[in-house]
Amino acid sequence: MPQGTHGTHNAVKDPRNEEVLIYINGELKPREEAKISVFDSGYLVGDGVWEALRVHDGVLVFLDEHLDRLWTGAATIGLDIGMSREELVQEVWKTLDANEMNNHVHVRIMLTRGIKKTPSQDPRLTVSGPNLVIVAEHKKADPESRDAGVTLFTSTIRRGSPDYLDPRLNCHSKQHEVQALIQALEAGADEALMLDVNGFVSTCNATNFFIVKDGEVWTSTGQYCMNGITRGKVIEVCHEEGIPCYEKNFSLFEVYGADEAFVTGSFGGLTPVTEVDGRVISKEVPGERTRELQKLYQKKIKKAVANHSSHA
Known part of the structure; x- marks a missing residue:
C-alpha cells in the first residue's frame, strides 16, 4: 500500500498542535493526557455522532447548518445530547479560547452514548451520560x-x-x-x-x-x-x-x-x-x-x- 498521505485532508504542518488542549466532558486536557474509557460506546460499537467545522477570522463558519446536522444525527440514533445548542457552542468556544485559536482552525465535535458497564450493543447497559469530546487544531489546507x-x-x-x-x-x-x-x-x-x-x-x-x-x-x-x-x-x-x-x-x-x-x-x-x-x-x-x-x-x-x- 502506498505510504504517502496526499489527499483532500492534507494540512500544513503546525507545531502548535503538539500542545493543544482537548475538551473531555467539561475538562481541558493536554493532548497526551486526553483519554477516554475503553468502555465508551463509541469505542465499543461505534455508537455516536460527530461534526466537523471550521473557524475563519473568529467565526464558526456555517454554524447553524452544522448544528442542524449534529442534532438531526443525534435524534436519528436516539441520543439525548444533554445540552442546548447554545451551551454546546459555549463549550466549543471554551476550547478555542483556551488554545488561543481564531483562524484556520478545524474543530471536531464527538458525542457518544456514554460508558457501558460491560461490552455490549445494548443502550440500557450505559451507566453514564453522553461523552462529549472537542478536538480543535490549527489546520490550514495544504495549497x-x-x-x-x-x-x-x-x-x-x-x-x-x-x-x-x-x-x-x-x-x-x-x-x-x-x-x-x-x-x-x-x-x-x-x-x-x-x-x-x-x-x-x-x-x-x-x-x-x-x-x-x-x-x-x-x-x-x-x-x-x-x-x-x-x-x-x-x-x-x-x-x-x-x-x-x-x-x-x-x-x-x-x-x-x-x-x-x-x-x-x-x-x-x-x-x-x-x-x-x-x-x-x-x-x-x-x-x-x-x-x-x-x-x-x-x-x-x-x-x-x-x-x-x-x-x-
Whole structure:
C-alpha cells in the first residue's frame, strides 16, 4: 500500500498542535493526557455522532447548518445530547479560547452514548451520560495538495441504503468508508469514489463528488451521499450565479467523459480531481469551472464571516 498521505485532508504542518488542549466532558486536557474509557460506546460499537467545522477570522463558519446536522444525527440514533445548542457552542468556544485559536482552525465535535458497564450493543447497559469530546487544531489546507488535485479509484464498497445505514448520518462507525479508501490506496489512488446501491455515482469516502460537462455542474441526487455542508453551499452558489447545476443520477460513463471533476468538504473546500480509475479527467488543474466555483465558495465564506460578529 502506498505510504504517502496526499489527499483532500492534507494540512500544513503546525507545531502548535503538539500542545493543544482537548475538551473531555467539561475538562481541558493536554493532548497526551486526553483519554477516554475503553468502555465508551463509541469505542465499543461505534455508537455516536460527530461534526466537523471550521473557524475563519473568529467565526464558526456555517454554524447553524452544522448544528442542524449534529442534532438531526443525534435524534436519528436516539441520543439525548444533554445540552442546548447554545451551551454546546459555549463549550466549543471554551476550547478555542483556551488554545488561543481564531483562524484556520478545524474543530471536531464527538458525542457518544456514554460508558457501558460491560461490552455490549445494548443502550440500557450505559451507566453514564453522553461523552462529549472537542478536538480543535490549527489546520490550514495544504495549497500544494489542493493545486495538484487528487486521483480517485472506484471502490467495490457501495454507499449504504437509507433503510440500513443512511449515508447522511455522521456516525462513529466509518468502517465501510475505511475499506473503500484502503482499496483506493492499494490501487495507487489518493481516495475512493463510491457508487450507490443502484450503481450510480454517489460520493467519495470522505468528500462529495461533482463533475462538469459542457459548463454544467452535476452531482448525485443526494439520496445516497453524505449530507455535506460544502456540497450544499456549492449547489447554492451555482443557483445564485446562474450556473447550471443538477442533482441527478449518472454513472461512470459520464464521469470518464467529463470535462472536469472536483470533490467538496468542510476542510479542503473544493479540490480538483485529475484522474478516475487511471483515466485523465482534466489536464488543467483546476479546470475553468472548478476555479470559478472555488472563488465563489470563498466569497460565500467571507460573506458568512462578515454577517456574524466575531467571538468576544
